[in-house]
Amino acid sequence: MSEPKLPPSLAANPLLSRWIAFLPDKTARIASGKVEIGQGIVTALRQIAAEELDLDLQKVTLASGDTEIGPDENYTTSSLSIMASGAAIRAIASEARSLLMERAALRLNCSPEDLKVSNGAFLQNGEATDIDYWDVASEIDWQRNATASKAPKASNTYKIVGKNIPRDDLPKKVNGGGFIHDRSETGMLHARMLRQPSPSAQLSFLDQEAIKRAAAGEIQIIQKRNFIAFVAEEEWLVEKAARAASNHVTWTGTSNIPRGAADARKLPGKAAVEHFYGDPEPISPTIGKSLRVSVTRPYVAHASIGPSVALARWKDSKLDIWSHGQGMHPLRRNLALALNIDEASIHARHSDGPGCYGHNGADDAALDAAIIALEIPNTWIRMQWQREEEFAFEPVGPAMQVDIEAVLDANGNPIDWKTDIWSPVHVQRPGAAGVVMLGAQSLGAVAPGGDPADPPPERGYGGPRNAFPAYKVGQTHIHHHLIREPAVRTSALRGLGALPNVCAIERMMDLAALEAGKDPVEYRLSLLNDDRARSVLQRTSELCDWSKRGTSGTGKGLGIAYSRYKNIAAMAGVAVAVTVEEEIRLEQIWAVADAGLAINPDGILNQLEGGCVQGASWALKEEVKIEGAGIISTDWDSYPILRFSEIPEINVELISRPDDVSLGVGECTVGPTAAAIMNAVAHALGEPILDMPLTRERVMASILKN
Amino acid sequence: MEKISFTLNGKEVEVTEPDRPLIYALRNDCNVKSVRYGCGLEQCGCCVVLINGSKQYACTLPTHAVANKSVETVEGLSTSEEIHPIQQAFLDEQAGQCGYCLSGMIMATKGLLARNSKPTRAEIVDALDNHLCRCGAHSRIIRAVQRASDLMS
Incomplete structure (x- = not known):
């Protein structure tokens, strides 16, 4: 018999401890690399885990997008969170339940078949026992690889999966909190960018004094090559600086795209890498009535309702990051590469952001914050993009x-x-x-x-x-x-x-x-x-x-x-x-x-x-x-x-x-x-x-x- | 340093730098984070608050404009004992996806229901039309306002 096939997310992160922990407060913490982007995933993944573990939903928490706790599941994309992370969490929870049952059976000197679980407490032949998951969890070595050898529950027995459970994150969000934008750290400094207008543009002159006058208060200007940022304790000062800055800077070599050049109808004929899929084209044309359709769509935007934000702090040779990007493990890799620091020295955590429909400005904002944090160590830097910056610099969907x-x-x-x-x-x-x-x-x-x-x-x-x-x-x-x-x-x-x-x-x-x-x-x-x-x-x-x-x-x-x-x-x-x-x-x-x-x-x-x-x-x-x-x-x-x-x-x-x-x-x-x-x-x-x-x-x- | 005072969710507060837009005073000095920065241009409605009961954009309004006035935000709606029916209605309808636009819509709803306790669908749409939602939760948001109207009558 062949080994059961692990769901792909699990195969990439086989250690049980990456996914599940039984905490002293009598909760089970599930971890996922997938993050909340307004789609309700955190609630749905908790439902899957609670179902397999026979736990009330309240006893299951989800740690999502944390490089120190959870698995690397790449990005939250392509309608894959339930299919990938859900499948992994179902397998993990099912396996954990079975390991805990075996352990409890040893303690109670009975067969696992005699045991049932009610909200984490073991029942032996229907009678209450004095042990629960948390009593035996510490006796299990969770630093082992998942086997996915236990069959999950049959769907016709589901009590939590399939229910319209209200979203976990919404109560905060209708009550004034819940977003990365709301995080406030002691001594935190606010930051804004003056962006290089196009990849080819080179800074020729930056009138720092004029920008400082426009801010009319104490701001710091970080300028490294074509990276320009404004930092201050008071957010309004950097906002003023950023709004004024484009009048006080000269760039050379900025792109100059003619009007209409980006129209979708102008794509055919441009230099391209050619790919062919499907059946080989017939040598002679197929005989029959031929119909043609030609559709275009232009470049389109994510146009998230709020601008990108990130928080970063460089302290004791460690970089802490909060971001609303789609994947914290990839973000950590990308930051390490961009900053030329060790990946292990970065702790990236997800915090909910405004609607995310793909690769938007979130990752870039995180790097912006990190670059400044390295310049001003031991202090939390809060980077917030301006509205026009979000529109102008997010990666867009192609024409x-x-x-x-x-x-x-x-x-x-x-x-x-x-x-x-x-x-x-x-x-x-x-x-x-x-x-x-x-x-x-x-x-x-x-x-x-x-x-x-x-x-x-x-x-x-x-x-x-x-x-x-x-x-x-x-x-x-x-x-x-x-x-x-x-x-x-x-x-x-x-x-x-x-x-x-x-x-x-x-x-x-x-x-x-x-x-x-x-x-x-x-x-x-x-x-x-x-x-x-x-x-x-x-x-x-x-x-x-x-x-x-x-x-x-x-x-x-x-x-x-x-x-x-x-x-x-x-x-x-x-x-x-x-x-x-x-x-x-x-x-x-x-x-x-x-x-x-x-x-x-x-x-x-x-x-x-x-x-x-x-x-x-x-x-x-x-x-x-x-x-x-x-x-x-x-x-x-x-x-x-x-x-x-x-x-x-x-x-x-x-x-x-x-x-x-x-x-x-x-x-x-x-x-x-x-x-x-x-x-x-x-x-x-x-x-x-x-x-x-x-x-x-x-x-x-x-x-x-x- | 110049100071002004106003009433924020029923409490007297005092802030400095009255020339900056109200949103910065509320978020950073008063810890009222529901007032969300969306565009800074009065185009999206994320930052809408009630000032003496009427809708205003906190992203552009200079703080001194609210001197001695009453400012209401989402933070003032619920008490520790009781959730406000508008917030309850939004939760009942799960009326949101990312939720970033909801603060402004909730305050617009409060303003609307105060002057029109039984709005029609068209009146709700009219009251919310200068609020943007990018995730497409509009239908649920309209239902939430209708539900809030029922809960409050």
């Missing part, structure tokens, strides 16, 4: 163009499917080719060379994420033109390439259905083999009364889309009703998802709903504007997002599959929502708009053209 050519047979079914994707790189975490953190770049660090690289197929691709349709489309050829030079720094943003790919696929499905003379839902169902996928799409069409969908071109539209995120995570169907006059008004959104076993159904609904709103916002409104030194959309007027008055009624439903493995939900509705909007607008106008965002100008242009 993309996706072209699909589908060839249909005589029955209207696809027999050949060719996709061209033009996209700059989607993940530029520190350490990747050509990537250094902003602070390190300002200090003159040289990036490791090499070609840009997206996540590989086994991690779900970057630009080609979700490029393979869930439908039977015949021979499939994906050509990924990975553009070498993004207009500005790009990195991971919710869903990576999924949104434009799903939009292009779902637009093609509507076109092909029309060509085949079939209803778009019927057509999709005829090309979907998977029963669960079919159920999701069918339920979506029921919820939106698809059968009553009117004719196209009336100004009222109903669109539908389906996708399974990364083709392995949760499945989602979304339908959107719109009214299009001069602009697009969302009337209603319906979303249905199948996420396998739902740990916390209400938490999932919240995520699905949030994905719908963010997907709609990207599709309708958002575009990072790039010109001159870089990003010029640096406030909420120039980078508008969906507002309350633009939010339609949203109905979200979860299909319950308690016997199936949990599937990550964080990103699954984003792509289908944008795609359903695109299809709804095409239905309303009788003509699609294929360049996002679907702004008033584009609607007017489409109406006038027809």
Whole structure:
């Protein structure tokens, strides 16, 4: 018999003590490398542990994102926290319970089968004993490797998993606390940055006296090469300094990007690394009716509601860091590299931040704080980015163009499917080719060379994420033109390439259905083999009364889309009703998802709903504007997002599959929502708009053209 | 050093440097951390507080503007015995994801319900439209305001 396979997070961190500890206050502390980014993960992971340990939820705490306590689980990304950390924690808790039972059985001189556990206390043949987990925990050597040899509980016995447990972290957050921004340390100094305007820019002159006069109080100016920071006890002084600073500095060699150069439609033809996936392209063209679709989306922003913050202190040759980044172990590695100090001398801890949808400014802010801390030792430094800095310097989601050519047979079914994707790189975490953190770049660090690289197929691709349709489309050829030079720094943003790919696929499905003379839902169902996928799409069409969908071109539209995120995570169907006059008004959104076993159904609904709103916002409104030194959309007027008055009624439903493995939900509705909007607008106008965002100008242009 | 005084959540407080925006006095001198910095431009609503009962942006308002006035923040809502129904309603609806925008929305809700105890959906949307939520918790937030209105009637 082969050894049971450890969940990947556990295989990478096999020591039990990295994951679980039984503390003197009669609680069990679980550790995870995944962190709370507004998705409720801390609560859901506690539910999994409490379930396996037969403990009340109150007795289980979670230490999340702490390099000295928890496991290294890389970054909190890709809808993987429940699938990766959840699986590891389930295995660990189950194994711990079994070890504790064996130990208790020895003490009680009975067989483990005679024992049961009630909230940590052992029962022997149903009778209370005087021992509990904590009595025997110290007799177990937790410095041993997990085996995952104990079968976890059957899902039909679950009492805590599957319940709508309210989030742990929200009570603090509605009561004035809970964020890294709120941390205050004795003697803490506030800091702000004056950023190097583009990677090529070199500081020529900094008028320190003028900046000090503008601050009108005692501030310290840290200037090392192109790294410039202001530090003071009083926050308002550094805020004033930072606001004034751009008037008192001269840079040379700053980028000068012409207006329009960063448009998505200009990506084809730029220098690229070419990747081919799927079936080899046929030597002679496939014979049949050929249909084409070409979709673009511009560079888009995380646009977190709050600016990045970090705290750092260098004391006794040890660097303490608080950060709201997505992974503390990787942050520690990256800081060690950037600061040229020993990784073991850094203790990085996570503290909750404003909404995080990928690789945003958090890590860079942590390095900024650390650079200053090394200059001013023994003192906590609190770095806070300015709003315009957040917009201008966060890594953004890349612009993309996706072209699909589908060839249909005589029955209207696809027999050949060719996709061209033009996209700059989607993940530029520190350490990747050509990537250094902003602070390190300002200090003159040289990036490791090499070609840009997206996540590989086994991690779900970057630009080609979700490029393979869930439908039977015949021979499939994906050509990924990975553009070498993004207009500005790009990195991971919710869903990576999924949104434009799903939009292009779902637009093609509507076109092909029309060509085949079939209803778009019927057509999709005829090309979907998977029963669960079919159920999701069918339920979506029921919820939106698809059968009553009117004719196209009336100004009222109903669109539908389906996708399974990364083709392995949760499945989602979304339908959107719109009214299009001069602009697009969302009337209603319906979303249905199948996420396998739902740990916390209400938490999932919240995520699905949030994905719908963010997907709609990207599709309708958002575009990072790039010109001159870089990003010029640096406030909420120039980078508008969906507002309350633009939010339609949203109905979200979860299909319950308690016997199936949990599937990550964080990103699954984003792509289908944008795609359903695109299809709804095409239905309303009788003509699609294929360049996002679907702004008033584009609607007017489409109406006038027809 | 110039000082001004005002009432903060029912208590008299005194702060210096009255020219700086109120948010810095509240967060750093008065330890009132619910007042969140979002944009510094009155565009996102994270820093909204009530001043003599009406909504104001603490990120731009000079501190001296509140001299001898009453400032209310989230910290003043609940007592150690009882959670305020607006906060309760937000928790009941799990109306938030990251939660960073909620302080401002909760104070806007307090202002709204004080002048209109039974707002319609459209009135709620109107009252919150200058507040941004990036995570997409809008529907739940609207439901939370409706629930708060029910709890308080």
